[in-house]
Amino acid sequence: MTADHGIAGPAIVLAGGRARRLGGADKPMVPVAGRPLIEHAIEAAATRQRIVVVGGPFEIDDDRVVWAREEPRFGGPAAALAAGLDALGHVDTVDSHESDAEVLVLAADLPEAVRLVQLLDAAAFPADVDGVVGSDAAGREQWLAGRYHLASLRRAVHALAEADGASMRDLLSGLVLRAVPVGGAATDLDTWEAIDEYRRAHPANSGKDHIMTDSPSDLETWVRATATDLGLDPDQVPTGLLLDVTRETAHEVVRPAGPVTTFLIGLAVGRGSTIDDAVATVRARIAEWPGGS
Template sequence: MTAAIVLAGGRATRMGGVDKAAVDIAGRSLIDIVYEAVADAHPVIVVGPESLERPGVRVIREDPPFGGPVAGLAAALAAIDTDEVWLLACDLPRASAIVAQLREVPLAAADDAVILEDADGRAQWLAGRYRAGALRRALARLPEVRDASMRALVGGLALRSVVDRAGATIDLDTWDDVENYRAVTARPSSLEDES
């Protein structure tokens, strides 16, 4: 069994501090879209406020809150005992396409994770499947998890990148991103692409 950690504890400063996880995309919240993508995972842990709790989802908060994604990941990892874990951000409207592309990709003995790489060649660290032990070892190497960067965390990991051929790595960081995504997915041809 693979666990899932969804990071949703940020301040969404580029969106005016709104609850980003609750942003509506075609009648569903972003967080529910991500939960659907990892519905087969167990356990599913979300790092964020209590409002994100759903049946089958455990809410955890880093202490103190707003310590950044690495601090959130550290808090969530303490609650799982599986060998592998999905690690996803809450602002991925095509999370199911991420999971679909990576689900069957085997982790070789030397791999610590399999992640998607976007069309510009950027590694998407919060769109991947990781060995939980590798994440724990990487966390232990950091002097401090609060406000640590994901780059510092994954810098020593053996990441296997898979080119995102479905445009799944799009994330919604700003209101412009949200409106552009809504406009594109409202077009009939785009809706066909989503399925």
């Protein structure tokens, strides 16, 4: 198989997850090198026939993107990849068959995604392997940075007893993969420390990258100070839980509903509800909302 074979195939970008290590921030929309992280992945996949983004939808105006979501939401990378495969349906090109078609799989937190995909596309894809994945500077295989046989991924998903909560290791354990050294091109940004370090190493665009909260310490400092000002115990503020339900509401209902719903939860707690009961009530409403999970 030639290195060019995968260029015409589809792509799946995984952009879901709770981003707990970012304090619940909308990680795909975090600006790095002058634009949201997810835009790096979309540009890297621009040569593909179709681009399925699992997660969001985010404020991205790109006609090339088809949006999908895993069920249940936040079900993990294997469930997200399964949703992406479902969204692709069957290969509909004249000169390709699913038995030999490829799909590019990318995470949405790869700032060097364009260079990464160039390296992956230049790599040989032997006929006796199921996929070609990037190997980072530490020698770790990055399964969300690879080219795969579409049929192999479908078989792997079918073989899983349950995709919800399954890891990529679980999903890919039966596949034969070839690791391609890509070094720093496989850099992923899943903590604020990693984001800050990357921005420091790329100072030319750093001024554009501080549109959002820059670190969890900023958030914690703000919450503790404001809670104290309001006569509240800062240690009783469930920041992570509130960020989660705010994101879920914004994604499943409409973005402005997120902060308003958080305020409603606060009112309910003030009237005697527990935070867990209030959040459970909101999540039940989200699940019943048209278009919700």
